[in-house]
Amino acid sequence: MKNEFKLPFxxxxxxxxxxxxxxxxxxxxxxxxxxINLIFVSALFNGIVQGSxxxxxxxxxxxxxxxxxxxxxxxxxKNELIKNTENVNGVQAATSSFQIPARIEYNSRTxxxxxxxxxxxxxxxxxxxxxxxxxxxxxxxxxxxxxxxGRQIVGGKDVELNSxxxxxxxxxxxxxxxxxxxxxxxxxKGIFYTKFIESDTRAFITEKALKNIAPKMIDNATxxxxxxxxxxxxxxxxxxxxxxxxxxxxxxxxxxxxxKSTSTSFTSINALLTFVGVIIASVTTFIVIYVDIxxxxxxxxxxxxxxxxxxxxxSSYAIIAAVYATLGILLGSLIFQFVLVxxxxxxxxxxxxxxxVLNLTWLEYISRVEIVSWVAVIxxxxxxxxxxxxxxxxxxxxx
Amino acid sequence: MKNEKSAIVINSIKKSYKSGGNITHAxxxxxxxxxxxxxxxxxxxxxxxxxxxxxxxxxxxNPNSGEIFINGEKVSDLHESxxxxxxxxxxxxxxxxxxxxxxxxxxxNVMLPALMINKFSVAKKQAVSLLxxxxxxxxxxxxxxxxxxxxxxxxxIARSLVNNPKIIFADEPTANLxxxxxxxxxxxxxxxxxxxxxxxxxxxxxxEEYIYASRIINLRDGKLNEK
Numbered sequence: 001m002k003n004e005f006k007l008p009f010x011x012x013x014x015x016x017x018x019x020x021x022x023x024x025x026x027x028x029x030x031x032x033x034x035x036i037n038l039i040f041v042s043a044l045f046n047g048i049v050q051g052s053x054x055x056x057x058x059x060x061x062x063x064x065x066x067x068x069x070x071x072x073x074x075x076x077x078k079n080e081l082i083k084n085t086e087n088v089n090g091v092q093a094a095t096s097s098f099q100i101p102a103r104i105e106y107n108s109r110t111x112x113x114x115x116x117x118x119x120x121x122x123x124x125x126x127x128x129x130x131x132x133x134x135x136x137x138x139x140x141x142x143x144x145x146x147x148x149x150g151r152q153i154v155g156g157k158d159v160e161l162n163s164x165x166x167x168x169x170x171x172x173x174x175x176x177x178x179x180x181x182x183x184x185x186x187x188x189k190g191i192f193y194t195k196f197i198e199s200d201t202r203a204f205i206t207e208k209a210l211k212n213i214a215p216k217m218i219d220n221a222t223x224x225x226x227x228x229x230x231x232x233x234x235x236x237x238x239x240x241x242x243x244x245x246x247x248x249x250x251x252x253x254x255x256x257x258x259x260k261s262t263s264t265s266f267t268s269i270n271a272l273l274t275f276v277g278v279i280i281a282s283v284t285t286f287i288v289i290y291v292d293i294x295x296x297x298x299x300x301x302x303x304x305x306x307x308x309x310x311x312x313x314x315s316s317y318a319i320i321a322a323v324y325a326t327l328g329i330l331l332g333s334l335i336f337q338f339v340l341v342x343x344x345x346x347x348x349x350x351x352x353x354x355x356x357v358l359n360l361t362w363l364e365y366i367s368r369v370e371i372v373s374w375v376a377v378i379x380x381x382x383x384x385x386x387x388x389x390x391x392x393x394x395x396x397x398x399x
Numbered sequence: 400m401k402n403e404k405s406a407i408v409i410n411s412i413k414k415s416y417k418s419g420g421n422i423t424h425a426x427x428x429x430x431x432x433x434x435x436x437x438x439x440x441x442x443x444x445x446x447x448x449x450x451x452x453x454x455x456x457x458x459x460x461n462p463n464s465g466e467i468f469i470n471g472e473k474v475s476d477l478h479e480s481x482x483x484x485x486x487x488x489x490x491x492x493x494x495x496x497x498x499x500x501x502x503x504x505x506x507x508n509v510m511l512p513a514l515m516i517n518k519f520s521v522a523k524k525q526a527v528s529l530l531x532x533x534x535x536x537x538x539x540x541x542x543x544x545x546x547x548x549x550x551x552x553x554x555x556i557a558r559s560l561v562n563n564p565k566i567i568f569a570d571e572p573t574a575n576l577x578x579x580x581x582x583x584x585x586x587x588x589x590x591x592x593x594x595x596x597x598x599x600x601x602x603x604x605x606x607e608e609y610i611y612a613s614r615i616i617n618l619r620d621g622k623l624n625e626k
Binding site: 004017305306 | 558
């Protein structure tokens with residue numbers, strides 16, 4: 001029995017080597033498609049969730065943000081706080097904004113939206129509003145009578161909050177900013193559109209303009225936004241919390257608001273569709289391998305007739321199925337990584353809340369590989385067992 | 400009826416099939432003894448039960464009733480795994496349709512049963528020797544699809560001999576072959592029977608092949624008519 005344990009590998013190897021090439025190729029392609037189907041949906045929904053989260057981080061809060069504690073109106077000595085924050089290991093940049101409790105008025109329409117006074121250059125190192133200008137230009141540090149406003153304030157036919165918007169203000173128009181009895185005209189320099197409603201219901205002026213409106217507030221901030229290295233968020237949060245006990249220090253997710261529930265919904269849909277995908281991939285894999293093995297029924301009968309033990313026959317088909325799965329997964333992974341991912345980076349899915357690219361974690365990838373591999377092996381074993389249990393002569397004659 | 404000098408003994412064996420509402424008695428109460436070294440030919444019309452009898456004797460199918468002894472040992476009640484071991488080590492079977500594994504070369508087909516018992520190198524040596532014996536030394540690396548019908552049947556014969564069985568069953572081995580290839584196969588059988596004292600039980604339709612047999616039996620409607 002010296003070769004007994006090697007025999008399944010020998011039979012599997014020869015079967016793959018000398019079997020019909022087109023059948024082999026078709027089987028591998030089908031396995032690859034089943035695998036891609038399984039990972040694509042997860043990757044897409046991950047991409048949407050990640051895109052939504054990035055919207056909050058990039059357009060609104062940074063990775064971490066600091067507010068004055070309840071009962072306090074603002075953070076004083078903001079420059080010192082920013083300097084100390086930037087010295088924390090893992091912090092890439094920090095910036096501040098001062099929210100003015102003001103109204104914006106245009107023609108006969110008026111509304112109350114957050115107006116943030118910022119240093120445009122420093123702010124753009126943390127928050128990417130400067131990259132989201134759909135009309136006009138971003139602020140310069142020296143602009144003292146210019147304002148940029150979000151799409152939800154501007155309004156328009158397709159805008160979600162059109163009914164409460166200024167309805168039709170455009171670049172170059174003048175709007176009134178009314179602040180604590182003080183009124184100043186600002187020219188709309190640009191309109192930004194981040195796709196994140198809470199971000200698009202804000203307006204920005206420069207700190208230089210704030211100095212004219214409220215000179216005493218120039219050293220104060222209502223929020224400090226912090227950008228961290230990707231893997232340093234938690235450590236930086238802890239450090240900033242211990243370093244600034246007089247402030248509320250939050251992770252970006254605390255401000256996600258509607259985006260948070262959207263992300264949660266997508267995560268749930270992802271789980272459901274992944275489950276459906278697993279079933280589809282399992283059934284596809286099973287059918288592909290089952291048909292292949294049933295077509296070899298006569299061969300299995302002959303092997304039994306000449307005295308080859310059933311477990312050797314079943315093992316050889318399990319090995320063949322595992323090889324199909326490995327090559328299918330390999331092909332699917334190559335197509336996914338080198339065709340689909342680059343394509344969707346170049347042409348992201350444009351969704352109302354964010355632009356999404358494909359994103360799959362290693363853990364998810366490995367779990368999908370395991371699923372397809374196990375299904376394939378089981379799909380090899382079950383029909384082989386069934387055939388080895390049918391009447392030998394029926395298998396050979398093809399009854 | 401049990402004789403330890405007999406290669407095969409069958410006692411009152413029956414096999415019937417249900418087809419639709421009808422029962423067909425393919426083998427109907429046959430008793431038969433095949434001594435060691437005999438070259439038995441089984442003849443009869445289509446549907447007379449020749450192949451069924453052959454399948455039962457070669458342990459490829461189970462009788463409804465009756466006993467089968469091989470080399471003096473009762474085998475009809477053995478567990479399937481024991482029958483498989485017996486088929487592997489003591490019996491050779493040659494199908495009418497050759498029954499070769501299409502993805503293996505002639506050499507690999509012949510080696511296959513030997514690999515269950517021996518090392519690769521030993522199995523290969525045995526297979527090469529047998530392929531020489533059936534005049535296929537030059538074609539042993541060919542796949543079955545690259546061989547003629549007669550050559551494929553010779554590969555099947557070599558495969559049936561690889562574990563040195565003392566009994567060979569052949570179910571119409573020449574049915575798909577021309578007269579030259581048929582003669583070649585029968586000459587090999589005769590040589591195996593005469594020189595190696597291998598017991599051969601063979602089903603045939605061809606009267607001109609009877610000259611090779613040491614005994615001929617005829618089946619009719621599942622019953623035995625010894626000639």
